[in-house]
Amino acid sequence: QVQLVESGGGLVQPGGSLRLSCAASGSIFSINTMGWYRQAPGKQREFVATTVSLGHTNVAESVKGRFTASRDAAKNTVYLQMTSLKPEDTAVYYCHLQQRGNDYWGQGTQVTVSS
Numbered sequence: 001q002v003q004l005v006e007s008g009g010g011l012v013q014p015g016g017s018l019r020l021s022c023a024a025s026g027s028i029f030s031i032n033t034m035g036w037y038r039q040a041p042g043k044q045r046e047f048v049a050t051t052v053s054l055g056h057t058n059v060a061e062s063v064k065g066r067f068t069a070s071r072d073a074a075k076n077t078v079y080l081q082m083t084s085l086k087p088e089d090t091a092v093y094y095c096h097l098q099q100r101g102n103d104y105w106g107q108g109t110q111v112t113v114s115s
Contacts, residue, residue, distance in 0.1 A: 002026040002104040004095045009109030016113070017083045022095030022106055024076040032099035034071060034078040038091035038111075045094065051078055063089075085113045 008020040024034065035050030035058075049059045049069035057069050068081040078095065090113050095106035 002028065002097060002099075002102075004097060004104055004106035006093070006095045006106045006109040009093060009111045011112045011114065012085055013115050014086060014113055016085050017081070018085065018111060019082070020080040020093055020095075020109060020111075022078045022080075024078075024095075024097055024104075028076050028097075029099045032097055034095070034097045035069060036078070036080045036093055037096055038089075038093045039108075040088075040091040043091075048093070049080060050096075082111070085111075087113045089113050 003025045004022055006020060006022045008018060012018050030053060032053050033050055036048040037045050038048050039045040047060050048063060049067055051057045051069050051071045059067055066084045071078045091111060092108040093111050094108045097104045
């Protein structure tokens with residue numbers, strides 16, 4: 001089994017920053033993809049960023065230049081550094097891991113951008 005535990009969400013003012021963390025535990029294989037999705041109220045879940053275990057990182061156009069994804073392979077942890085946050089970034093952010101054709105999700109962490 002795989003468990004993903006997110007942390008770091010909260011309330012922040014527009015223009016502020018937050019860093020999300022997601023720690024994976026259980027049967028984690030060396031080759032995998034870990035990343036982030038988000039879901040705003042009334043909207044579908046959307047891709048935010050992903051990191052491949054070999055080092056490649058991909059970020060959605062809507063957050064490029066403001067969000068950065070990274071990972072600590074030794075800790076099976078992925079991070080999402082969010083800067084210049086906007087009200088439209090408000091959503092539940094979900095950690096995602098894909099390995100050997102299987103998908104795993106965290107419980108989600110709320111990010112609210114509001115003055």
